[in-house]
Amino acid sequence: MPDEYILNKIAAQLKATDKATVKQQKILDTAIRMFAEKGYSNTSTAEIAKEAGVSEVTIFRNYKTKENLLMSVILPFVTDLTPVLTEEFIGELKKACNSFEEFIRMMIYNRYNFIKSNKDIFQVVIKEIVYHEDLFKELLPEISRNALEFFNKTINTFKARGEIIDIPNGTMIRMMISLVIGYFTTRFVILKDSQLIDETSEIEYLIGFIINGLKKR
Amino acid sequence: MPDEYILNKIAAQLKATDKATVKQQKILDTAIRMFAEKGYSNTSTAEIAKEAGVSEVTIFRNYKTKENLLMSVILPFVTDLTPVLTEEFIGELKKACNSFEEFIRMMIYNRYNFIKSNKDIFQVVIKEIVYHEDLFKELLPEISRNALEFFNKTINTFKARGEIIDIPNGTMIRMMISLVIGYFTTRFVILKDSQLIDETSEIEYLIGFIINGLKKR
Amino acid sequence: MPDEYILNKIAAQLKATDKATVKQQKILDTAIRMFAEKGYSNTSTAEIAKEAGVSEVTIFRNYKTKENLLMSVILPFVTDLTPVLTEEFIGELKKACNSFEEFIRMMIYNRYNFIKSNKDIFQVVIKEIVYHEDLFKELLPEISRNALEFFNKTINTFKARGEIIDIPNGTMIRMMISLVIGYFTTRFVILKDSQLIDETSEIEYLIGFIINGLKKR
Amino acid sequence: MPDEYILNKIAAQLKATDKATVKQQKILDTAIRMFAEKGYSNTSTAEIAKEAGVSEVTIFRNYKTKENLLMSVILPFVTDLTPVLTEEFIGELKKACNSFEEFIRMMIYNRYNFIKSNKDIFQVVIKEIVYHEDLFKELLPEISRNALEFFNKTINTFKARGEIIDIPNGTMIRMMISLVIGYFTTRFVILKDSQLIDETSEIEYLIGFIINGLKKR
DNA sequence: GATGAATGAGTTTTCATTCAT
DNA sequence: TATGAATGAAAACTCATTCAT
Numbered sequence: 001m002p003d004e005y006i007l008n009k010i011a012a013q014l015k016a017t018d019k020a021t022v023k024q025q026k027i028l029d030t031a032i033r034m035f036a037e038k039g040y041s042n043t044s045t046a047e048i049a050k051e052a053g054v055s056e057v058t059i060f061r062n063y064k065t066k067e068n069l070l071m072s073v074i075l076p077f078v079t080d081l082t083p084v085l086t087e088e089f090i091g092e093l094k095k096a097c098n099s100f101e102e103f104i105r106m107m108i109y110n111r112y113n114f115i116k117s118n119k120d121i122f123q124v125v126i127k128e129i130v131y132h133e134d135l136f137k138e139l140l141p142e143i144s145r146n147a148l149e150f151f152n153k154t155i156n157t158f159k160a161r162g163e164i165i166d167i168p169n170g171t172m173i174r175m176m177i178s179l180v181i182g183y184f185t186t187r188f189v190i191l192k193d194s195q196l197i198d199e200t201s202e203i204e205y206l207i208g209f210i211i212n213g214l215k216k217r
Numbered sequence: 218m219p220d221e222y223i224l225n226k227i228a229a230q231l232k233a234t235d236k237a238t239v240k241q242q243k244i245l246d247t248a249i250r251m252f253a254e255k256g257y258s259n260t261s262t263a264e265i266a267k268e269a270g271v272s273e274v275t276i277f278r279n280y281k282t283k284e285n286l287l288m289s290v291i292l293p294f295v296t297d298l299t300p301v302l303t304e305e306f307i308g309e310l311k312k313a314c315n316s317f318e319e320f321i322r323m324m325i326y327n328r329y330n331f332i333k334s335n336k337d338i339f340q341v342v343i344k345e346i347v348y349h350e351d352l353f354k355e356l357l358p359e360i361s362r363n364a365l366e367f368f369n370k371t372i373n374t375f376k377a378r379g380e381i382i383d384i385p386n387g388t389m390i391r392m393m394i395s396l397v398i399g400y401f402t403t404r405f406v407i408l409k410d411s412q413l414i415d416e417t418s419e420i421e422y423l424i425g426f427i428i429n430g431l432k433k434r
Numbered sequence: 435m436p437d438e439y440i441l442n443k444i445a446a447q448l449k450a451t452d453k454a455t456v457k458q459q460k461i462l463d464t465a466i467r468m469f470a471e472k473g474y475s476n477t478s479t480a481e482i483a484k485e486a487g488v489s490e491v492t493i494f495r496n497y498k499t500k501e502n503l504l505m506s507v508i509l510p511f512v513t514d515l516t517p518v519l520t521e522e523f524i525g526e527l528k529k530a531c532n533s534f535e536e537f538i539r540m541m542i543y544n545r546y547n548f549i550k551s552n553k554d555i556f557q558v559v560i561k562e563i564v565y566h567e568d569l570f571k572e573l574l575p576e577i578s579r580n581a582l583e584f585f586n587k588t589i590n591t592f593k594a595r596g597e598i599i600d601i602p603n604g605t606m607i608r609m610m611i612s613l614v615i616g617y618f619t620t621r622f623v624i625l626k627d628s629q630l631i632d633e634t635s636e637i638e639y640l641i642g643f644i645i646n647g648l649k650k651r
Numbered sequence: 652m653p654d655e656y657i658l659n660k661i662a663a664q665l666k667a668t669d670k671a672t673v674k675q676q677k678i679l680d681t682a683i684r685m686f687a688e689k690g691y692s693n694t695s696t697a698e699i700a701k702e703a704g705v706s707e708v709t710i711f712r713n714y715k716t717k718e719n720l721l722m723s724v725i726l727p728f729v730t731d732l733t734p735v736l737t738e739e740f741i742g743e744l745k746k747a748c749n750s751f752e753e754f755i756r757m758m759i760y761n762r763y764n765f766i767k768s769n770k771d772i773f774q775v776v777i778k779e780i781v782y783h784e785d786l787f788k789e790l791l792p793e794i795s796r797n798a799l800e801f802f803n804k805t806i807n808t809f810k811a812r813g814e815i816i817d818i819p820n821g822t823m824i825r826m827m828i829s830l831v832i833g834y835f836t837t838r839f840v841i842l843k844d845s846q847l848i849d850e851t852s853e854i855e856y857l858i859g860f861i862i863n864g865l866k867k868r
Numbered sequence: 869g870a871t872g873a874a875t876g877a878g879t880t881t882t883c884a885t886t887c888a889t
Numbered sequence: 890t891a892t893g894a895a896t897g898a899a900a901a902c903t904c905a906t907t908c909a910t
Contacts, residue, residue: 023891039348041258045884055892057886066884123347130344130406131256137407165429171422178399179392186395189347190354205388212382213430240873261900272875277902279873457870473782475692479905489871491907500905557781564778564840565690571841599863605856612833613826620829623781624788639822646816647864674894696880706896711881713894 024062026052032073036123040070040131074128077121078139080114082147090150100158101211108180108207119188126189148173164214176210241279243269249290253340257287257348287345294338295356297331299364307367317375318428325397325424336405343406365390381431393427458496460486466507470557474504474565508562511555512573514548516581524584534592535645542614542641553622560623582607598648610644675713677703683724687774691721691782725779728772729790731765733798741801751809752862759831759858770839777840799824815865827861 030052034043045066049056063069097103115122129136141148151173158164164172183206247269251260262283266273280286314320332339346353358365368390375381381389400423464486468477479500483490497503531537549556563570575582585607592598598606617640681703685694696717700707714720748754766773780787792799802824809815815823834857 039258041256042348044882046882056884057892058890060885061891127347130340131259133407165425167422167425171419174403175396175400175423175426178403179396182395182399183392186391190350202388205384206392208384209392209430212432213426215429238873262902263900273901274875274903275873278875283901473692475690476782478903480903490905491871492869494906495869561781564774565693567841567843599859601856601859605853608837609830609834609857609860612837613830616829616833617826620825624784636822639818640826642818643826643864646866647860649863672894695878697878707880708882708896709894712896717880 023052023054023058027054027059027062027069028073031069032120032124035070035073035127036120039127040124045069070124070128073121074125077118077125078136079143081111082144100163100214101207103154103158104176104210105207108203111180112184112203115184115188122184123189126185162216165216172214175213179206179210240269240271240275244271244276244279244286245289248286249337249341252287252290252344253337256344257341262286287341290338291342291345294335294342295353296360298328299361317380317431318424320371320375321393321427322424325420328397329401329420332401332405339401340406343402379433382433389431392430396423396427457486457488457492461488461493461496461503462507465503466554466558469504469507469561470554473561474558479503504558504562507555508559509573511552511559512570513577515545516578534597534648535641537588537592538610538644539641542637545614546618546637549618549622556618557623560619596650599650606648609647613640613644674703674705674709678705678710678713678720679723682720683771683775686721686724686778687771690778691775696720721775721779724772725776728769728776729787730794732762733795751814751865752858754805754809755827755861756858759854762831763835763854766835766839773835774840777836813867816867823865826864830857830861 027048030048031043034048034051037043045056045059048069049059052059059069063072093103093106096106152169155164155169155172159166183202187202244265247265248260251265251268254260262273262276265286266276269276276286280289310320310323313323369386372381372386372389376383400419404419461482464482465477468482468485471477479490479493482503483493486493493503497506527537527540530540586603589598589603589606593600617636621636678699681699682694685699685702688694696707696710699720700710703710710720714723744754744757747757803820806815806820806823810817834853838853
């Protein structure tokens, strides 16, 4: 039942994004901006319609319900959030990553840039994640399955090489994600541009912290 | 001006909690539970009233506005969130903490227990923090002022002793808080009781991660 | 039925004013001030209670209903609005009034001063008169009965003397009242103190206007 | 600032009346009738909706707020209350008015008929004028500007001709308006149809009263 | 006599959604 | 396909009034 539910939503959403006419894109962009700014609950479809310069009905014809519109905003981003582990990308990674440190650095910078260029959607996701636990709890494993597999393999490799300490992979991954998401949230949702900081050095500290926290000595 | 604003709210809230009749406590408890479950925006005062077994008007007589009710839920918790650094407590800390590790362990267990016994309010705070950035941005420094001072002093001590690495205190504190809040959020907001895990060992990993991340070698 | 209704109200009100304790007077004063300022409908009993420094219940014990409070404000004033035609006053009038002009001048100055020292209640009455037409339609004849009688007699006297023109007494009285009430309303309800004008000369113009309008030539 | 405020309201109102669909007209008519009967404060939008046979939301879609609805009722009437002094009308006046008496008679009959065919709105205006002093204080001068100019010119002409007495124009106009409004109010707001009287002769008395009050002898 | 606590019925206003064109 | 018009349900909040103490 819950699976069906979610799959329905994905289906509806995919159908919607398939075409992506000019008006649809305008609606989507406006929705993203407003959800990010005021939150989903506090943004009315009337406001979105007005800002997007379309009639309210147009939204509903394209997205059926307001929640569906939210899904159409969130899902593509969440799907892309775990790095696309194409053969190509993995190859690149393997070539580039001679050490655990390089691996971490590459991943973090990669995701940092991805989120940076999708600030608004990231805000929406963070703000809504807590209200759609069920969705995310079911969605994430599915989405991250191959990513997880890859992570596990990689961690095991570095463990075998004796580079990193021996705590359960799940715990380790959760710690890292906590730290990274926590940093991104502070940076893009809480502080936003109100306190411009020296990006690079902050990220380097973050990387250093993780590396040291996991490095075997 | 903003200071006044917040102080007014605190005042209003304190005045409200001063008496705390039976019905008021019932309202507060119900509000906490429902805000935690469905979020502030998605919980109507009518629902709270019904669940609490009082009339809706009683809520408004005691808390004036719905937002004020939220504040009455949030503020006492936030105020208590930074540990009360009484002479006594600091003395105890100093006596107990011969190493940075002991210091971190003590702090984390202390806050873990505090949050564990206030799970619901913690959920509310986490869920609402993103919609009240301004409030928290102004409130937190004020509240954490003396805590920050104490942290800085302590960190400096351990830095001087050569126990921990030399990155800016602010960055270090933010990292630690990210990690700890991230862990608590995963534990109490996302997973809740759905995946009972071995608490102690998870916390120990967390502590280990922090210690290793900051320890000088 | 309507008679009973009104008499009940008067009775209730008289019972209330009989004692007129300190608190009651405070309530009455506050009600007058606030009804005058914001109107009956827009003033809540809660506000009155707060401003008067009593509990809301005290108002209701003393005045039974909010409308009754209004009546307790309005009725004594309305009763006194038509000049108290005591033997004494009439004697004084007769002695003083050798001409129609003197009669009109005396009456207008007399009522002007009465209303001036009851500005607020006058405002309340003017503002509420239109919402309680039934009350006033029934009340006024009763109240003005003896005044009317006196007016008629006086007008007839001056008509007989050939001082004033011969239009129906009722019409004449209504015209004069229109003009005078219109002036008082402009002066005390619309302009209030916003445009301080030369009182005496304005009143003299008013008197002149009436005199000329009615004088035979 | 206040000017803008009022102009905004007028703009909003004009925009609303521009289209005037069937339902909108129904809402307006019902509002006029009910405001006239029970007053603005004592009429709820729910009642209006029910009586007008539309849903409450439709009212708010068209008029935004309840106060705006009131403005949409009041403003067009107030704007039309001062006679439209077109070239044509003034020419007609000049041709017809050989004496001050004829001038007054024409004006009064003209406005009497206008108000008679807008009884209900007139009632609303009279009932609300006291609660919106600021609005009217600002609005009336603006609206009556050209009318005032014309009145002044006319009065000066008749003064020059020696037909009327020499009291300040402002005072004279205010007196006349007091008398006329007072009469109309008594006729249409207080008595309504409860006491049908001989219209024409009453108006003739009114005219006579004014003429005599101002005529030089 | 005085009041703090409580409320049912109502207020204006907003919302996501549907329908006729 | 697009939209102006319409709405039932619900939102936060206010009111005059009552009751137990």
